[in-house]
Each structure stands twice: as C-alpha cells, then as structure tokens.
Amino acid sequence: MAKVLIIAGDFVEDYELMVPFQALQMVGHQVTVVCPNKSAGDTIKTAIHDFEGDQTYTEKPGHLFALNGDFNDILEPQFDALLIPGGRAPEYLRLDKKVIALVQAFAASQKPIAAVCHGAQLLTAANVVQGKKISAYPACAPEVTQAGGEYCEIAVTEAITDGNFVTAPAWPAHPDWLAQFNQLLTR
Template sequence: MAQRILIICGDYVEDYELMVPFQALQAMGYTVDAVCPGKQAGEQIKTAIHDFEGAQTYSEKPGHNFTLNASFDQIDAANYQALLVPGGRAPEYLRLDAQVLRLVRHFADTGKPIAAICHGAQLLAAADVIRGRKVSAYPACAPEVRLAGAEYIEIAVTAAVTDGRLVTAPAWPAHPAWLAQFAAVLGAP
C-alpha cells in the first residue's frame, strides 16, 4: 500500500507550492490528500502565484482554482505517514485554527516526516513544533522562525534543509531540492 501524505492548504496558497508537490508526489507513487478547514472533497480553493520580479518582495497574481480531494473534517492523522505544508498566504490564517495546529502537532509528536516551504513555516511556528530545529523559510518569516526557538537557515532560493524528519525550503524555486530531500526522508530509493 502506498504511503499517504496529507497536504494542509487554504485559499491563496502559493499555486506552485501546492500543485507541483501534489502532482509530483503522486507521480512517485504516494497517495496525496489535500484538505482545507471548512471545505469538503470536490470543493475548490483559490491559489496565488508569487513571483520574484526585482521588487523588494514578491509579487502576487491570481493562480488556479484547485479542487480538494479530501474533506478536512473526515481525515484521521493516524492514517497518514507524512505532512506537507505549502506556503503563500494560507498559513497566515490557518495558524489561527486550533484543529489545524493539533493536526500539525500530531505529525511532529509522532515523528512523522514534515515538509514545509516558504510561509509554511508560519504554521509550524504557531504549532510550536520547530523549537531547536534548523528551518528555512521565505526570508520574511525568519523573525517568526527565530521567535519559535528554531535556527533560521538562510540558503539560496533553490536549496532546501533537512533536519531529522523535517524538510524546509525558502520558496518554489527549491522544488527539485526540497522534494528530493522529502522523498529521501520518506524512504524513497
């Protein structure tokens, strides 16, 4: 039976950081469920495309509508072997949801692999699961990572960091490194 990976997402998640891992992990043979609090399988969330165009921060454009394939209120974290948290603006408000935080803590407390990219670190920081860990994230999240007791690792936007069973990266240009390191933590050959 294929390992099951849970993705927690929401409106205005970064388009590439949801779509690419969702499809790539399925192509590697994993079963991947994408959920959003308050939404059911078959419902859609809006995504946003964040790009690096020479401004002091990223730009944001409308992305695709993404169809969720599982219902948040029906999942059982015990049935998943790993968690993936994409970035974008979704983690900013998802971190206010106590049920989401409990879900994230389940994966950390049971030692299951967790992958987070970009602003996904906001959710990990709010769940208090990165204390003492090495974490990369979008640079604007560095203060939150440090305040959560983690060591913020400043790396190239194309690189990723693995600390035990936690794999993090600064933004979607790191997908090749981030997904390869996550697959290694999952035990892929």
C-alpha cells in the same frame, strides 16, 4: 508508498500546492489535500508569487484547485507525512486549532513534515521547531527564531532537512525540497 496529507487554503501559493501534489503522486505516493471548512470536490483559489526584482514577491491570480479530501474527516494516524505549502494561506490557517493540533500530532509522531515558504508559519504557531534548523521565506525568519528554531538562510533553490523536517525558502527549491522529502518518505 506513503500517504501524504497537504493542508491548504484559499490563496495558497499555486506552485507550492500544484507541483508537490502532482510530483508526489508521480513517484507513487497517495496525496490528500484538505482545507478547513471545505470538503472533497470543493475548490480553493491559489495565488502565483513571483520574484521579479522588487523588495518582495509579486502576486497574481492562480488556478482553482479541487480538494480531494474532507478536512473534518482526517486524523493524523491515517497519514505517513505532512506537507505544508506557503502563500497567504498559512497566515490564517495558523489560527485554526484543528490545523495546529494536526501539525503538533505529526511532529509528536516524528513523521516527515515538509514546509516551504510561509508554510513555516504553521510550524512556528504549532511550537514544534524548538532546536531545529528551519528555512522559510526570509520574512518568516523572526517567527522561526522566536519559536526557538534556527533560521537557515539558504539559496532560494535549496532545502534543508533536520530530523523529520524538510524546509525551503520558496518554490524555486522544489527539486531539492521534494527530493529530500521523498528520501524521508521512502526510508
């Protein structure tokens, strides 16, 4: 099965990290989660974002998540695919040159890349969405468009695949998003 890299950071969306991490392992993939400036065994804090009828999502403390990989030791050729969860982490992770270089390397190698919610911020910062249909949390739509992608406004329970990219607006899309990503992983 596939070796999947997940790039995360403090205040990553809890469900968007925990569910893919567990579900992808359940179907047989090897999943490594890393965070800049942290090593295997270190923890990151997560946040739970919910949709409760307000103008935007609400945020609550999530779980501590123990990393199982060392960020400084990873290279794109070691992995078959990349997954980028959302939350607040992508906002600052996009400032890390090695994170951007990794996203660009996966895109250049045409390896499957799954991004959900604000995870699209890493795709746009890496300038890899030109001409691609990309979904994301609606607040990221201007970034997708400015980076040359076609923002796709779809139901919060849906995902879209365009080439090697599988994207979705938020965690309620997990069944569709992870199923589409798994199809790319098992080709």
